[in-house]
Amino acid sequence: MELLEVRNLSKYYKTFRLENITFTLPKGYIMGYVGQNGAGKSTTLNLITNICRSSSGEVHVNGIACDEDESRYKEAIGYIGDEFYFPDNFKIRHVRSVLKDFYKSFSTGKFDELVGRWKLDRRLELKDFSQGMKVKLMFASVLARDTKLLVLDEATNGLDPVVRAEILKILQAYIADGERSVIFSTHILSDLEQIADYIYFIHEGKTVLYDAKDELLENHLLVKGERRALYPELSRALIGITDNAYGFEAILTGDKAGLLTNEFHFEKPTIDQIVIHYIKEREEQ
Amino acid sequence: MKIIISNQSELPIYAQIKEQLKEQILNGQIPEGSTLPSIRQLAKEVGVSVITTTRAYNDLEAEGFIATMQGRGSVVLSKDNNLLREQYLVRIEEGLMTAIETARVMGLQDQELTEIFHNLLKTMGRH
Amino acid sequence: MKALYFAKIDYMRARTQLYMLLVITVVVIVIMQVGTNVTGLAGFMYGVFLAIIFSTAPFGNCTRKDAGFQQLLPATTLQRVLGRFLFGLSLLFVGTGIGLITTTVYCLMTGKQEMVPLPVCLITFAVALVVITVQYIFFYLVGESKGAQFLSLVRMIPGMCFFFVSIKVMGAVQQDPATAVKIIEKIGGNLDSIGWGSVALAVLVMTAGILLCTRATAKKDY
Numbered sequence: 001m002e003l004l005e006v007r008n009l010s011k012y013y014k015t016f017r018l019e020n021i022t023f024t025l026p027k028g029y030i031m032g033y034v035g036q037n038g039a040g041k042s043t044t045l046n047l048i049t050n051i052c053r054s055s056s057g058e059v060h061v062n063g064i065a066c067d068e069d070e071s072r073y074k075e076a077i078g079y080i081g082d083e084f085y086f087p088d089n090f091k092i093r094h095v096r097s098v099l100k101d102f103y104k105s106f107s108t109g110k111f112d113e114l115v116g117r118w119k120l121d122r123r124l125e126l127k128d129f130s131q132g133m134k135v136k137l138m139f140a141s142v143l144a145r146d147t148k149l150l151v152l153d154e155a156t157n158g159l160d161p162v163v164r165a166e167i168l169k170i171l172q173a174y175i176a177d178g179e180r181s182v183i184f185s186t187h188i189l190s191d192l193e194q195i196a197d198y199i200y201f202i203h204e205g206k207t208v209l210y211d212a213k214d215e216l217l218e219n220h221l222l223v224k225g226e227r228r229a230l231y232p233e234l235s236r237a238l239i240g241i242t243d244n245a246y247g248f249e250a251i252l253t254g255d256k257a258g259l260l261t262n263e264f265h266f267e268k269p270t271i272d273q274i275v276i277h278y279i280k281e282r283e284e285q
Numbered sequence: 286m287k288i289i290i291s292n293q294s295e296l297p298i299y300a301q302i303k304e305q306l307k308e309q310i311l312n313g314q315i316p317e318g319s320t321l322p323s324i325r326q327l328a329k330e331v332g333v334s335v336i337t338t339t340r341a342y343n344d345l346e347a348e349g350f351i352a353t354m355q356g357r358g359s360v361v362l363s364k365d366n367n368l369l370r371e372q373y374l375v376r377i378e379e380g381l382m383t384a385i386e387t388a389r390v391m392g393l394q395d396q397e398l399t400e401i402f403h404n405l406l407k408t409m410g411r412h
Numbered sequence: 413m414k415a416l417y418f419a420k421i422d423y424m425r426a427r428t429q430l431y432m433l434l435v436i437t438v439v440v441i442v443i444m445q446v447g448t449n450v451t452g453l454a455g456f457m458y459g460v461f462l463a464i465i466f467s468t469a470p471f472g473n474c475t476r477k478d479a480g481f482q483q484l485l486p487a488t489t490l491q492r493v494l495g496r497f498l499f500g501l502s503l504l505f506v507g508t509g510i511g512l513i514t515t516t517v518y519c520l521m522t523g524k525q526e527m528v529p530l531p532v533c534l535i536t537f538a539v540a541l542v543v544i545t546v547q548y549i550f551f552y553l554v555g556e557s558k559g560a561q562f563l564s565l566v567r568m569i570p571g572m573c574f575f576f577v578s579i580k581v582m583g584a585v586q587q588d589p590a591t592a593v594k595i596i597e598k599i600g601g602n603l604d605s606i607g608w609g610s611v612a613l614a615v616l617v618m619t620a621g622i623l624l625c626t627r628a629t630a631k632k633d634y
Contacts (some may be wrong), residue, residue, distance in 0.1 A: 012506065028335065029334075029336070030334065030335075047634075049483075050483070051480050051483045051633070067569045071488070073486075074484065074486035074487075079484055083479035083483070085480055086481060089428060090425070094424045097420075098417070098485075101484065102417060102485045102486060102487065168332060169329070172329040176329055178325060194332055194333050194334065195328075195333065195334055197334040197337075198336075201390060212336050213334060214297065214334070214336055214337055214340060218297060267295065268295060
C-alpha cells in the first residue's frame, strides 16, 4: 500500500523549473530526497505539504489529494522545516493552544511529556530558543499528533551529533509499526544515509536517480586508477571522472564492471560519492 | 545475539547482518527454535534501513536458516532440515578443502593427511 | 469554528501590540484633559483610528515562514481569510468601545456634554470597516509577506488618512451646521437610517472583500 504518491509533479518559476517528479513511497519506509542546495528539494516538499501550489501533476497522501479534503490531507502530514515556522513571539503554551484547536489527534499529554523530556523552557519566547530547541519543539508538535507522513526539510541542519542521533532513533521508531512513512530532504547524507530505504536524487529540478538505496549501492562501483590506463570504451562508461594529482576517481554502473582491467582499483561507494560523480557528469554536459 | 555493522567492510550491510546471524546460528549462540527480532525492530536497533534487514532475513529464509511465519515472527529452524544440512555440509567441505590445500602446498602425502584426520577424530573424542 | 481559531492566532501574535493599545488609550485620555481645543469626539475617533492601525498587525509581523505555518494547519482558505477578517472586525469593536469609554471618561471628568451621537458612531464604524477591508485586500493581493519594513510603513497610511479626514469633517460640520443639515436632507433626511444603511453597506463590502481575498490566496505560494 502506497502512503505517498507523487506523479509528474512540476513547478515553474521564472528562474527555476522543477520537472516531472514521480515516485511512490510505501507504508513503513523512509525516503531520502537528495540534491544540492537549489536543486528543488524544498520546492518538492512544499508542494507535498501544499504550502506551494504545483503547476501540474498530482500528490496523494494516504490515498487522498489535497483538493479532495484539505483538512484531512493536512491532518495526516507532519512537517518540520529547515526554518522554524512558529511565530517568534509565541511561547510554548501558545503553540500548544494552536495545535489543540486545530488538530483532532493532538495529545496534550504527549506534547507536555516531550516538552518535559527535552527540557524546553516554557517561559521563553520562541525567538530565544537555540536551534536545537527549535527543532525539538517542531518534533514535539508533530509527534504529539497521529500523522501518517513525516516531511522533513533539512531538519537536522545545524544540529549537534547527539541530537542528530536522537532524531534518527525517533524516525525509526516512527516507522516501526509499518503504517507510517518519512520523507526527508538533505544535501549531506552521512548519518541519515543508513536509515533511508529509498533515495530520490534530483539536480537542477530534474530527476537523476531513484531507487532503493541498497540497489543503488550495489549497482555502482567507485573506480580509481591512473588516467593513462583509461581506454575510450571505459572512459565513456565512467560517470563523473574526477582528476587529482595522482590519478582519477569515477563511478561505474555494475553492468559495465566487465570493462575494468586489473589496472584499476574498485570498491563499494557511499551514496554521497555516487551523488558527487553524477553531479559532476551532469555539469560537464 | 549480536550484530556489528562496519562501514569499512567491503560487504554490503545486508550481507554483514546475514553472515553474522548465520555464524551465530551455526555455532549455536542463537539456538534453534528461538525467535529473531522482527525486521522492523532489528532495523531500529541496528540503525539501518528496513529494506536492508528485510533482505538479510529473506536470504536467511531462502538458505533454510529461518522461517518467517505470520504472527510468530522469524524462527530459527532445526538443524535437521535439509536445506540447513546442506549448508553444514558445505562448511565442512570448505574446512577440509583448506586443509587439503595446505597439505598440497607443503607436499604432504594423501596417506599422511588421512592419518592426521583419523588421529584428530580419535583425540577429539566421539560425539 | 476554525475561522475563530485563526482569529485567536492573530490575537496571540499581536498580543504585545495590543497591550500597547491600552497604554496609548490612557495617554490619550490624559492628553485630552490638558488640550483645550479637543472635543469628546476626537477621543472616539482616536479609538477607531487605533483599531484601523492595529487591524493590520498580523500582516506587519508576518514573515514568509509564519504565513507558511498557518498554511500547514488543517483548514480551508476561506477559513483562513475569514479568521483574519474576524480579527479585524472584532478589533474594530474593541476600538469603538475604547473610543466610547475615552469620550465618556472625558465627559465625566470635564463635566461637558459631548457624547457621540448614534448616527456618527454608526457611520464612523462603517467607514472604518470599509477602510479595514480595503487594507486587507491590498495586503492579501500584493503585500502579504513582503517584508516588515515595507508593511509597517504602508500600514500607517489608511489609519492616518481616516483620522485627519474625520477631524476635518467634524470641524467643517461645527463651523457650518446649516450646510451639513442640507446635505443630510438631500440624502434622505433620517440620520439614524443613514447610519444603519452605511453599516449594512460596509458589511456587504466586507463580504465581497472576503470572497475576493479567498479567491486570490487559494492559488498562492507561501
